Amino acid sequence: MPLFEDGEGEGLPESERELFDTYRFKEGRVLEVERPIRLSMKPVGSALEFSEAMGTPIVHRRVVSLFERLGLQKEVQFIPVEVEGQTQPWFILNALRIIRxxxxxxxxxxxxxxxxxxxxxxxxxxxxxxxxxxxxxxxxDAHVFRPWGWKVVLIVSEHVKSAMEAEGITGIKFLEV
Incomplete structure (x- = not known):
């Protein structure tokens, strides 16, 4: 997952620069987002239900529903985003736990x-x-978290991995850690 250094997003309109502050989505805390975040999909094509924008997980409503069924509401926050050319609901997956x-x-x-x-x-x-x-x-007992000191990755438990695979969520890729 890429890290964006200071200065990324320069020259973009303020509405688009907001997402370039990806660090806030890796702090392990509930965020208040005052303005809608808008994303464009590049390259244009079929949308995956789990993807990333600058290392930040962007998920379809099906992922949100699955996490709700798994009872993970206290471990994640889903922040609505508008994706250009998409009518379905999309969300940033904000992990609320950082574990050393x-x-x-x-x-x-x-x-x-x-x-x-x-x-x-x-x-x-x-x-x-x-x-x-x-x-x-x-x-x-954590199911979704980022590791302290290396918050560029998102880690899920075997339980969540299995549920996402069983649900057929598109775009997911898992590595054993």
């Missing part, structure tokens, strides 16, 4: 921001995580 669970020793590679990187605001934090592995003992 990365198992550094089992990951392929873990890099941290160092003093010589001249980023004191990030020093000691993850710079890159390859081959992500989590410590399941630290996950507890």
């Amino acid at each position: 669970c990365i198992d550094d020793a089992r990951c392929e590679e873990v890099l941290y921001w160092l003093p010589e990187d001249n980023r004191p605001d990030k020093e000691g934090q993850y710079r890159n995580v390859a081959g992500l592995k989590v410590d399941v003992e630290k996950v507890g």
Whole structure:
């Protein structure tokens, strides 16, 4: 999932720049969105029920219904978005939990921001995580969350994965962590 650095979205109208602030959708908290978020679909084609816009999950109403049936309302917030050319309801999936669970020793590679990187605001934090592995003992009963320090990924439990596959949700891709 790509991270957008400061300055992304420059030159866009204010209404479109709002989504470029993707960090707010990775903070693990309920958000108040005052204006409708509008997205264009590129490339134009068949819409997938689970996709991403700048690393932010965009889901169809079927995903929302499935998560409601699974009782996950306290773990996620669904923020309505308008998708250009689509009449069906679409939503940003905002995970409300951040869990400190990365198992550094089992990951392929873990890099941290160092003093010589001249980023004191990030020093000691993850710079890159390859081959992500989590410590399941630290996950507890969570079904949808982002790992602390590497919030560019969304993790779901085996229960949610199986339910999404059984429901036939299009666009999903899972990697074992």
